[in-house]
Amino acid sequence: MLNQRATELGSAPNKIRELFAYGLKRKAEIGEENVFDFSIGNPSVPAPDAVAESIAELIKEPPCALHGYTPSPGAAGPRQAVADNISRRFGIDATADQVYLTAGAAAGLAIGIYAITNPGDEIMVIAPYFPEYAVWAETAGCTTIEVPAHEPDFQMDIDAIDAAFTPKTAGIIINSPNNPVGAVYTRENLEALAALLSRKEEEYGHPIYLISDEPYREITYGAEVPYVPTLYKHTIVCYSYSKSLSLPGERIGYIYVSNLMDNAKEVYTAVSGAGRALGFICTAVLFQRVMEKCVNEPSDVEAYRANRELLTKGLSELGYEFVEPDGAFYLWVRALESDDEAFCEKAKAHELLLVPATCFKSHGWVRISYCVSADVIKRSMPAFKALMEEYK
Amino acid sequence: MLNQRATELGSAPNKIRELFAYGLKRKAEIGEENVFDFSIGNPSVPAPDAVAESIAELIKEPPCALHGYTPSPGAAGPRQAVADNISRRFGIDATADQVYLTAGAAAGLAIGIYAITNPGDEIMVIAPYFPEYAVWAETAGCTTIEVPAHEPDFQMDIDAIDAAFTPKTAGIIINSPNNPVGAVYTRENLEALAALLSRKEEEYGHPIYLISDEPYREITYGAEVPYVPTLYKHTIVCYSYSKSLSLPGERIGYIYVSNLMDNAKEVYTAVSGAGRALGFICTAVLFQRVMEKCVNEPSDVEAYRANRELLTKGLSELGYEFVEPDGAFYLWVRALESDDEAFCEKAKAHELLLVPATCFKSHGWVRISYCVSADVIKRSMPAFKALMEEYK
CATH class of the missing domain: 3.90.1150.10 (Aspartate Aminotransferase, domain 1)
Incomplete structure (x- = not known):
């Protein structure tokens, strides 16, 4: 069947x-x-023009090395470029060994959800939300718990999130700037979430993971977009260059398992294993290199x-x-x-x-x-x- | 946890x-x-040089369309190119709507195994085998049943496969030319397998799927490599350009759900759904186009x-x-x-x-x-x- x-x-x-x-x-x-x-x-x-220019340069390199396999988390150079970019912009000491390149944020989310859950767990999402979150949670054997955003400003409703917690809650996915709403969560709102999650970690005696889905981080109009790992330690960032470099079809993004986490290495190991379980070998290598060269291009x-x-x-x-x-x-x-x-x-x-x-x-x-x-x-x-x- | x-x-x-x-x-x-x-x-x-030449041509196209999302199974042109290539080479009427581009054979196998099984099913493999088969079977909730190849020629041992069948057997994965052995299954061996699978379909009253993992199809030294869909109707081909075009890091391949299958559309639907479940959006689009241009390059x-x-x-x-x-x-x-x-x-x-x-x-x-x-x-x-x- x-x-x-x-x-x-x-x-x-x-x-x-x-x-x-x-x-x-x-x-x-x-x-x-x-x-x-x-x-x-x-x-x-x-x-940006730098993309085509980078490709034109790269195809002059010897093809065997250029198009060869990289390790599953990506080649060393591109991962270091991501770590340097995070460190420079957000003032934390990000290391390349906590960066896992993914085929866009979608792969990052599917892998991240799988990594931090076991079958039977619950993942919280803020409605409205990108409906594939629920698909990937179900692949991992988990239930999606929908918590409506606060209307009409569509910030997170911290009390509603509090009320939706159960001992099975493994984590929560947030997406700011938000698809479909266009809202950006304020620092105050994120701090309130972080405080709640910390309380829940204490209460349940295990980490609660925050998956921050950030494909729209660079597409803003003046609002501050606080860097979530600096507010909450058990944060996994799922980033994509689909929007920031206008490369949605090339499937290039990353998971960053925050270095500020106490169990960063263990979480990264689970991420690597989840990638293997879901059939990912490595992210398309030419665009790993393009990203390395263009990572600091302004959006x-x-x-x-x-x-x-x-x-x-x-x-x-x-x-x-x-x-x-x-x-x-x-x-x-x-x-x-x-x-x-x-x-x-x-x-x-x-x-x-x-x-x-x-x-x-x-x-x-x-x-x-x-x-x-x-x-x-x-x-x-x-x-x-x-x-x-x-x-x- | x-x-x-x-x-x-x-x-x-x-x-x-x-x-x-x-x-x-x-x-x-x-x-x-x-x-x-x-x-x-x-x-x-x-x-081949045609790869770099194709890329140099493609990057002259308008970037929004060039790097944009394609439908999940891939863009129309590249899928048609695959279908034409199959039709021309193997004398069957392959259609583009049965071709699903994948991030290499690995993604194709993970998706294919998921599509044709339900949790609790069994998937047969011929040992020695690429060990990730078992990983992807487990992701789908299935058990891998190992059937040793016949030594010392490492052809399939049809009697052993027969003996390993149970009512839970959903399918079998074969890989010819074979990694790690380098053997190519003879036409006679494949025909015997097809006859066995057909008998088992009759006996159990449901399709038994044959997944043909073919990354090495073009790397041969004179031996015939029969096209499996022409021998057995319920065949799903997982192909990769990693070896034939020396592009392993670019992750480009396809699933071809044989048009000769009675339930080809249903199987293709399950393949599409499995791709979604595992976190795939579309195969990196520049290399979809490169493949379209280079599909007929000799290896x-x-x-x-x-x-x-x-x-x-x-x-x-x-x-x-x-x-x-x-x-x-x-x-x-x-x-x-x-x-x-x-x-x-x-x-x-x-x-x-x-x-x-x-x-x-x-x-x-x-x-x-x-x-x-x-x-x-x-x-x-x-x-x-x-x-x-x-x-x-």
Whole structure:
């Protein structure tokens, strides 16, 4: 018999991708300029020139060494570059032997969740959230416990997290800047979480791990994004260069098991074993080297910043309510009726492709991805206006 | 608590890598030319020039599209290129929608095993075998049933496979050309396996899947390597370009769910779901495109062929017994005492780095990787001679 769970996962419609596919079809029907596709989070800012320049240099090297296997956690140079980058930026003494390169944050999360749990454990997530967290928790034999964020600012609700704790809680996943909300957790909010987790460690007599999913760390508009390992010792950072260097398809990121942890070596060992268990050999090696060369390239957020201004100004004037977007390239807008899926269907009639909150295990809101050309935002305003009028 | 299994996997010494590391240290001590490192299977033939040329062309494309996400099974063009290659070479009508690109054969195997099993099932393997098969089977909650190959030709022992079947058997993994033995299964041997599996399908009333692990398909020296899907319908091919294009670190390969299968679509759905469950998003996209451009490049086996001649001639003259190496770049040599680990230790004293059969769940033999420079082989002969004399 085929694997039942894999069959279900393989059959489950991915609504975001379906919407994106609908958009492509619709554009072919009525013209590209008449469809306002805010469905997906593919960076619209090109990778820095340094990426192509690095590749052009690297392919002059002898091919056997260039394309050969690296150790599972990655080659020495790229891991050292990550450690140096962390040390320089966040003032902690990060070492390369605590850095494990991964095929993007997705692999990092799947590996990290597996490493810190045993079957039967619980992993806490803050809803709305990236739904694959629950998939990877289930692969590890764990249950996902959803704790709704505090509305309408979508900071973490510390009391709700406290209430959701059980002796089976192995860890919690946080994502700031946040997909889908665009919120950035304040230092105060993170400190409150850290204090709670420390209390729970004391209470239960074992570590509670904090997995910090950070693909949007560099995509911010002025808000502070505190470095979580400096606030809580049992932190595992899952980072990705997908957004910061606009390389989502190349699958390059890392797990950093904080050096500030008392049992850092043991956690790193479990991470290595989890990577092996899940079928990872090493991260694609050319992009390990590209990352090494480009790790200090600044992220270009100006286009996203301009889009954010255009979109928030436009939607404000039309009377839409949204969460102040401090980071990432998503705007979280309150649906004009409680059924967000029905709202998105009505938006579709105006050629507006929005993702309902139900895709992120929440409800009553929609996600607008503004990693698009500014022109799409400008031309979409009459459609948003007409949609609003429909509800008046 | 940290994951117990991941901790064990992360702590388990990888003997082959340890040997390789010892070799590097030893070379530093006594000079590179005095250590004969036959431990690892990193291709010594460089990637074809077409690889660097393709990359140089590709980086002229607009970066957002070039480095963007593809659908999980891969971009349309590369998948079509694989399907066309299979159709042309093996005379079956392979379609792109049955091709799922993977991060090498390792990811393909982890995904394939997960897809065709449910927890509690059994997966059969032919010993000696690549030990990670058992790791991935365990990740899927399955038990690995080892069936020793027929000695001394190391073809499959069909009667032993028959005897090992139980109602829990979900599938069997085969690997021809074989790592570590270098044997290629004959058409007759494969046909006998196919006949057995068909009988078992009838007997148990459900499909028995055959996973054909084929990273060494192109590395052969004249022997026929029959295309398994043409012999048995429920075949899943796990292919890799690691060896054929000398790109092991770039992690590019594929799963092909044979179109000749009655339930091909269902199996493919389970494969897609298994990829999701294990944390794979898509295969690194630049190398999807490189593969698309280089898929029909011939593999350069001449250096391996020359090494094979040198090594087999030399060891024959010294009186060593080995399996006739029809494919891959491994020679499987009988240890000169029953304890292969002790034999390898003695070889080490002669600066010969050989991998004991116990690393592949077998015993009494050693693996020699001859993907090295011809010079290493030539200069190693006095050491092999001295080792033989020690046992006389």
